[in-house]
Amino acid sequence: MADYFQEMGWQPLSEGQAPNHLLHFARLFRDYNIFDESLTQSLAPPASKSVVENLPSITINGQGVKCPVCLKEHSEGETVKKMPCNHTFHAECILPWLAKTNSCPLCRFELATDDEDYEAFRKEKIRAKAREADIEILHNSMFS
């Protein structure tokens, strides 16, 4: 039984713990191959506080790069925040956005959130994509 849970990346409910319905729906949809994008379309939660606090600051070297939020060009020597996707923003431009939702305003690269339900849901989404890809590879190898 433990192997089954491990393999699926699930955890058995502990004493007195209620099931996570959102997660169960995600699994249900995945298992029936009807993972619906529209379910994921409500606004994603804010970025995790610790991830935001740890966003590196860099000093601008050179010219011609604009902050995608205010559209002002960064000036030489200015200190800005850098996202993992390498996009750079003024702190006062990116912080209010990440307090609202977890993705890069330019490329939608997603930062981790502090929302457990959302994180579980996102994991299921990635798993569903991987499974789709697996099925396609299997299908192609069978029919080509």
Next chain:
Amino acid sequence: MANIAAQRIRREFKEVIKSEEVAKCAIKVELLNDSYTELKGEITGPPDTAYEGGTFVLEIKVPETYPFNPPKVRFITKIWHPNISSVTGAICLDILKDQWAAAMTLRTVLLSLQALLSAAEPDDPQDAVVAKQFKENIEMFQMTARHWTNVYAGGPHVNKECDDKIKRLVDMGVEEHQARVALSSYNWDIERATEQLFS
């Protein structure tokens, strides 16, 4: 208005004015007041669609929290489209709601709306009557959308039969737009439209 919103619009304004779409007359933005909170947008109907040849005017309201929240946009020009209310001009488009991102601009909004005219999403409708017609009778939908483009957006004239049916209802004392809505909603069946109008 919050400084960041006004400054942003001012910068964007220059960007849109200089963009190649403006040069091609595909999109246009105009300021309606000095505080940059209200603008008028314009898009042309995409070629090879029922909206071809039409010019569609949009109301754009910029919130204080822009660009952290999307602008509020609706069609002023009446239009027959599954994702746009034929009554209020309200738009169902994800980027104007939960898929907005702070790096999007008025230019990307106008281009997305133009794309929406090329590719309707009837499964996510704003106007249920139009969406139903789109799914059940695409030719009827095309004809109706073309007719609306002709009458309200200055597009080419296409179908005299539509005009004649509207005229018959107008002669019976029905207001012209009301007659057009009733006929459009009932696949140009004049008897059913009349029944609905006089019931």
